[in-house]
Amino acid sequence: MKAAVLEALNNELKITEREKPVPGSGEVLVRLTAAAINHRDLFIQQGKYAGIALPCILGSDGVGLVEDIGPNVGVGLIGQRVLINPSLDWGEHEAFQSRKFRVLGMPDDGTFAQYICIAADNVFQAPAHLSDEEAAALPLAGLTAYRALFRKGGFKRGERVFITGIGGGVALMALQFALAVDAQVCVSSASARKIEKAVSLGANGGVLYTNSEWHKKLLNNFGHFDLSIDGTGGDLFARLLEIAAPGGRIVNYGGTAGPVNQLSPQRLFWKQLVIKGSTMGNAEDFKNMLAFVSEHAIRPVIDSLFPLEDINQAFKRMHEAQHFGKIVLRISE
Amino acid sequence: MKAAVLEALNNELKITEREKPVPGSGEVLVRLTAAAINHRDLFIQQGKYAGIALPCILGSDGVGLVEDIGPNVGVGLIGQRVLINPSLDWGEHEAFQSRKFRVLGMPDDGTFAQYICIAADNVFQAPAHLSDEEAAALPLAGLTAYRALFRKGGFKRGERVFITGIGGGVALMALQFALAVDAQVCVSSASARKIEKAVSLGANGGVLYTNSEWHKKLLNNFGHFDLSIDGTGGDLFARLLEIAAPGGRIVNYGGTAGPVNQLSPQRLFWKQLVIKGSTMGNAEDFKNMLAFVSEHAIRPVIDSLFPLEDINQAFKRMHEAQHFGKIVLRISE
Structure with a gap:
């Protein structure tokens, strides 16, 4: 099978011929049809995490068809169009992941390949209203946004939400989720173009965080916020306390x-x-995220599509940070 | 009646003859027998808050006997030994106080006096096992510690708790509350003597935060903490994230x-x-705090006792920060 392998830090990914994997006990073999890139992949390439083990097939997001199953897996899964949950070995606690927890795609081989073997517990029927490319855009960003907004943020219908760094996958997904339940949402970005795009999706407004008085502008124009969703931290974070309403919540995921x-x-x-x-x-x-996406017929915003073979162009696009929405890879047979 | 009045910032309090107040509708008249000092009183004297209105009788903590009632108050309260809840006009939301919220003692006349008129809703039967002096030590610190530890901190029996700045009223009360439900508690202080005293009360250990490696010492000796209770913020606060267990909680009250x-x-x-x-x-x-204190027969630690007339000596003792436990005032007829 063809796979995009990172062989060494700060190198391009290499399209390599690899042996098609064989599903072990409790696993399924998925023939991938689409995958999506996350900042995580870029950070691994740039060596920004501790304990990177190479060579590795990167990729956390993937959709495809179950082609084969290992022992102890129901045959009903064969032929299903599935989406992969990239959370591996989360563990028993709801509030936090176990020590064994990993995100799919380093150290475990990921989705930038024609095939993947993955625990049957990690595959879920892909929402019927989504194309393969749209579904592939969902897993990591959708999961992170869903937990941040609902489980951790306790977001309730009609609340006022502020989302930083719009354009990023999680931020954009959080925007779409919040709008689906009648939130009033404001966003921030360093790019006026991205703010405009967010407004065209339904955001009530936005501020350029490059303006040092952004928080005052926000307060003047929109008032205080019940919930902020932030993926950046840094010196702007303290301002989130200023724009928060009494009893407000701030969730950080990056x-x-x-x-x-x-x-x-x-x-x-x-x-x-x-x-x-x-x-x-x-x-x-x-599971809840997928049900929510189906119920509200949410379609993830796709920035651009590349064939798997052009993955380094896709990485370049993410690196340049001009994208708005997910960068998706098409994987052909 | 005699009252300790702050007439101007950075001045001593003045023992003054004031008219005995008359209870309005829904109010009771309490003849105070003991009061206690809080840092808040000192901060007001030092002008560290915005919007200080003087002259004012300071004091948030008080215990006494209901001597009279205003219209619309049940006669059953007369003669009761009551503790005053210093939270005024909290409002309807559990999660945060209303805009009308005030702490008793500036701008409203407080407990450093022979009499006070207060809403009947703010008086509660004093726990029977406590002397007047012990009961007076409870309200502000006990309430703050109870909410921080239980309601906000979600403290559960057997958890590991770290409490910063032991010796302060809230920190000490949090220590006593946590120990009452079988916590493992460690504390911090700038004073080895205060740590020793905390250990003699039942704390498992403590660290001098003046040692720049205090967090490492704590981790080595005791492991990670489920909950930290902090009243200081500042540069040490970031360390609380290092000593936190996965899913851990940090509650800040100052x-x-x-x-x-x-x-x-x-x-x-x-x-x-x-x-x-x-x-x-x-x-x-x-109410829950008082029930908890009664159930576990908790006795607040009293540092020292002064007659109301010597209130400026009591303030001096707090200012010097050598106290361990509450500084209590005796109020005689």
Whole structure:
């Protein structure tokens, strides 16, 4: 089978011929038809995580057809169009992942390949209203956004939500999810074009965080927020406490902008705010996310499509950060 | 009646003759027998809050006998020994206080006096096992600690708890509450003597936060913590994320050490931590706190006793920060 393999840090991925894997006990063999890129893949390529084991087939998001099953798997799965939950070995606790937890795609071989073997517990019927390319855009970003917004953020219909860094996969998915349940949503970005796009999707407004007074503009134009969803941290994070309503919640799922500084304990305790960290989600979150996407007929925003063979162009597009929505790979037989 | 009045910022309190107040509709007149000092009183004297209105009788904590009632109050209250809940006009939301919320003692006349008129809804029978002096030590610190530990912190029997700045009223009360339900508790302080005292009360250990490696020492000796209770913020706060167990909670109720810096979003989201701000508590928290104190026969630690007339000596003792436990005032007829 063809696979996109990262052989060494800071190298391009290499389209390589690999042996088609054989499903073990409890596993299914999925013939992948589409995959999607996440920042995680780029960060692995750039060596930004500890303990990277190479060579590895990268990729956390994938959709395809179950072609074969290993022992102890129901035959009913054969021929199903499935979406892969990239949370591996989450463990028993709802509130946090176990020590064995991994995200699919390094160290385990991922979805940038024609085939993958994966635990049957990790495959779910793909929402019927979505094309393979749309479905492939869903897993990691959809799961992270769903848990951040609903399970951790406790988002309720009609609340006011602020989402930072719109354009990123999780942020955009959080926007679509929140809009589906009648939220008032504002967004931030460094790009006026991305804010415009978010507004065209239904956001009530947005602010350029490159403007040092963005939080004041937000407060003046929109008032306080019940919930913020943030994937960056950094020096802007402290402002999220200023724009929070009393009893407001702030959920963080990423730290691309580095450590948080100048966070005011007085704002935290006097407004009785809640700050929660969230990462990925468990199988129940994944199932609930898919049900939510089906119920509200949500279609993930796709930025661009590349054939698997052009994966390095797809990585380049993500690296340049001009994308709005998911960058999806088509995988042909 | 005699009352300790703050007439101007940075001045001593003045023992003044004031008119005995008359209970209005829904109010009771309490003849106070004991009161207690909080940092809040000192901060008001030092002008550390916005909107200080003087002259004012300070004091949030008080116990006494109901001597008279206003219209629309049941006669059954007359003669009762009551403790005053210093949360005024909390409002309808459990999660946060209303805009009308005030802490008793500035702008409303407080408990450093022979008499006070207060809403009947704010008086509760004092726990029978406590002397007046012990009961007076309870309200503000007990309420804040109870809400931080149980309602916000979700503390469960047997969990591992870290409490910063032991010796302060809230921290000490949190220690006593946690120990009453079989927690393993560690504490921090700048004073070895205060740590020793905490250990003699039942704490499992403590660290001097003046040692820059305190968090490593804590991890080595005791492992990770399910819950931290912090009243300081500042540069030590980020360490609380390091010593937190996955899914751990950190509750902050004060910010004497200033803004929080170098807080790692990666730790926050990967461990799926929860940081909550908490302040005081509502009437239900107060009632639950008193029931808890009665059930577990908890006796607040009293540092020292002063007659109301010597209130400026009592303030001096708090200012010097050598106290361990509450500084209590005796109020005689």
